[in-house]
Amino acid sequence: SQQGEEDPQALSIQEGENATMNCSYKTSINNLQWYRQNSGRGLVHLILIRSNEREKHSGRLRVTLDTSKKSSSLLITASRAADTASYFCATDAPNSGYALNFGKGTSLLVTP
Amino acid sequence: DAGITQSPRHKVTETGTPVTLRCHQTENHRYMYWYRQDPGHGLRLIHYSYGVKDTDKGEVSDGYSVSRSKTEDFLLTLESATSSQTSVYFCAISERSGGIGTEAFFGQGTRLTVV
Numbered sequence: 001s002q003q004g005e006e007d008p009q010a011l012s013i014q015e016g017e018n019a020t021m022n023c024s025y026k027t028s029i030n031n032l033q034w035y036r037q038n039s040g041r042g043l044v045h046l047i048l049i050r051s052n053e054r055e056k057h058s059g060r061l062r063v064t065l066d067t068s069k070k071s072s073s074l075l076i077t078a079s080r081a082a083d084t085a086s087y088f089c090a091t092d093a094p095n096s097g098y099a100l101n102f103g104k105g106t107s108l109l110v111t112p
Numbered sequence: 113d114a115g116i117t118q119s120p121r122h123k124v125t126e127t128g129t130p131v132t133l134r135c136h137q138t139e140n141h142r143y144m145y146w147y148r149q150d151p152g153h154g155l156r157l158i159h160y161s162y163g164v165k166d167t168d169k170g171e172v173s174d175g176y177s178v179s180r181s182k183t184e185d186f187l188l189t190l191e192s193a194t195s196s197q198t199s200v201y202f203c204a205i206s207e208r209s210g211g212i213g214t215e216a217f218f219g220q221g222t223r224l225t226v227v
Binding site (some may be wrong): 011030031033038040042043044045048050088090092098099100101102103104109 | 143147152153154155157158159162168170171177202204206208210213214215216217218219220221
């Protein structure tokens with residue numbers, strides 16, 4: 001079954017604002033990854049956080065991981081219209097063979 | 113961009129016909145995945161491969177089969193296409209380091225319509 005579940009399903013903000021998306025998962029993980037998908041395109045990897053890490057940064061992206069709550073958040077600071085996309089979390093779990101399981105995604109709209 | 117190519121990019125087929133989608137990679141990655149993406153469901157794993165001739169089922173494998181006879185090619189076959197298999201199909205590749213997965217690279221997708 002799908003491991004990750006993103007929240008909210010949709011988010012609309014204005015340029016310059018911060019966007020926060022959350023991901024909850026069900027079982028223990030090796031790592032959690034965030035991906036972006038622009039309309040009609042394939043997914044692009046954004047950031048990977050390992051189970052022994054609590055926070056990771058990449059440019060305007062900040063990811064946190066709380067394994068006790070089985071949750072992660074993705075923060076995009078100073079959003080731009082070009083950040084408009086769907087964002088997915090994916091989990092690599094030790095008891096799921098080699099599968100990489102995705103959630104249903106958060107649709108982010110950034111308006112000028 | 114990672115060297116991963118899906119073919120065809122678009123296909124319309126009739127109910128009951130077999131359909132094969134191809135994923136080709138030039139990265140020599142060991143792990144390959146097939147997902148389908150439908151509104152309201154996100155990406156769901158169909159099958160994946162962890163080596164030549166080594167495959168396993170994902171969440172939504174019924175009605176699909178796969179084959180991997182070479183490292184670079186992973187084929188997805190709809191044995192008898194149904195309208196419920198109308199979807200966008202994505203192939204992905206990845207590696208593992210120390211037994212833990214690394215980032216996955218995705219193809220551009222195949223839009224399949226079953227009429």
